[in-house]
Amino acid sequence: MTPDSVAEFTLSITKALADQLAEALDSLAPCPLTSRNLDDLEERPGVYVLFLDGRRVYVGKAEKALPGRLEQHLRKVSGRSGLSLDRMGFVCVYVDKDMDSIAPERMLIARYGSRGGVPWNSNGFGNKDPGRRRDHSLVKINHFDVEYSIDLETPVILSAAEVPVWTALRDLKKTLPFIFRYDTSTQGKAIMKAASVAVSPAATTFRAVIEEIMRVLPAGWQTTALPGYAILYREREAVEYLSAAGYWRKAQSGDVVWRAGASQHDPSRAPIPVDSETERGDAEPGDDG
Structure with missing residues (x-):
């Protein structure tokens, strides 16, 4: 047997999923983050991307219902100085419930890292009351x-x-x-x-x-x-x-x-880690965290 007859093969299911998710999301055109547009969504789990002035800033998941999760973001943005809803957009895809166990938003955060990133995933946007x-x-x-x-x-x-x-x-x-x-x-x-x-x-x-x-x-x-x-x-x-x-x-x-x-x-500009505490912001509507 020669060296040309043997090779290593590693199956990366998570990479394949991340690639397909990103392709599905990237093929969509952002629409305004408004209550009217959220009303058109189905009450299904999914993955979404938020945009500010056309730039990708946050990726998240909804374990149960996309409309309720995105409504939380809409409300949060509406009560902030220097940030208006007419600057916000979103895209989303519905996913199977089983996909939540592999943390699709984490895969997308890693994938988008080389393409400008999703800065709000590491700056506390999704955080709940710190106590x-x-x-x-x-x-x-x-x-x-x-x-x-x-x-x-x-x-x-x-x-x-x-x-x-x-x-x-x-x-x-x-x-x-x-x-x-x-x-x-x-x-x-x-x-x-x-x-x-x-x-x-x-x-x-x-x-x-x-x-x-x-x-x-x-x-x-x-x-x-x-x-x-x-x-x-x-x-x-x-x-x-x-x-x-x-x-x-x-x-x-x-x-x-x-x-x-x-x-x-x-003054430290080190990014805030995307850890379990930060990810609490992706709780379903009604969770107090």
């Missing part, structure tokens, strides 16, 4: 939330009926396109249930509504606008969150005062 322990962390300077921070002028419409603050906050949280977390401790909940608020019909933005709510809470409460979300807690003294854009605080005088924050960011 109270991470509120004081410095956000990386190249993070999605730094480039496109929450819009404090996001439109909000709440009932003008007088309700407990707890109820108003619950309704506000449901309305907002960004994360809003507030004190749910036993003592904090009792205070918010004891105080009532009637939101003026003229208060039609997050900023205006939160200022009205803050006015009826006792002194020492503080609402902080972090790059990617807002929080409301009792703080014994004014707390400077390192990456915060600013905060409202209820003073002893009864005034609600807005103060600019430090807006400090981690």
Whole structure:
């Protein structure tokens, strides 16, 4: 037998799948990310690509239903400064449920890496609420939330009926396109249930509504606008969150005062790993993460 008679053969099923998925997605023309276009999609699992100004920026999957997953992205983008929905587009393909086990979005991230990449997959775009322990962390300077921070002028419409603050906050949280977390401790909940608020019909933005709510809470409460979300807690003294854009605080005088924050960011430009925590952003609608 000669060397010409023997060779190695390795079957790469994942590469073949990635190639075919990419070919299917690349053959499609992006359409605007609008509710009307999402309504035309079937309630099926799939893989999708988001575009900003015609450039591929994010690839993800929907384990159960593409419309609901893409609606989450639509809502998130709608509540960001410097980012408008008319700049966003998407393409998608339906896939078998079994394909989720091989993480098709990871294969596509690797494939697109040599073609300009998908930057939002490594900058925190898909992240969920990091939790109270991470509120004081410095956000990386190249993070999605730094480039496109929450819009404090996001439109909000709440009932003008007088309700407990707890109820108003619950309704506000449901309305907002960004994360809003507030004190749910036993003592904090009792205070918010004891105080009532009637939101003026003229208060039609997050900023205006939160200022009205803050006015009826006792002194020492503080609402902080972090790059990617807002929080409301009792703080014994004014707390400077390192990456915060600013905060409202209820003073002893009864005034609600807005103060600019430090807006400090981690200068490290190392990309955020696409790990299990980042991928939590691909949870199905209704998951709290």
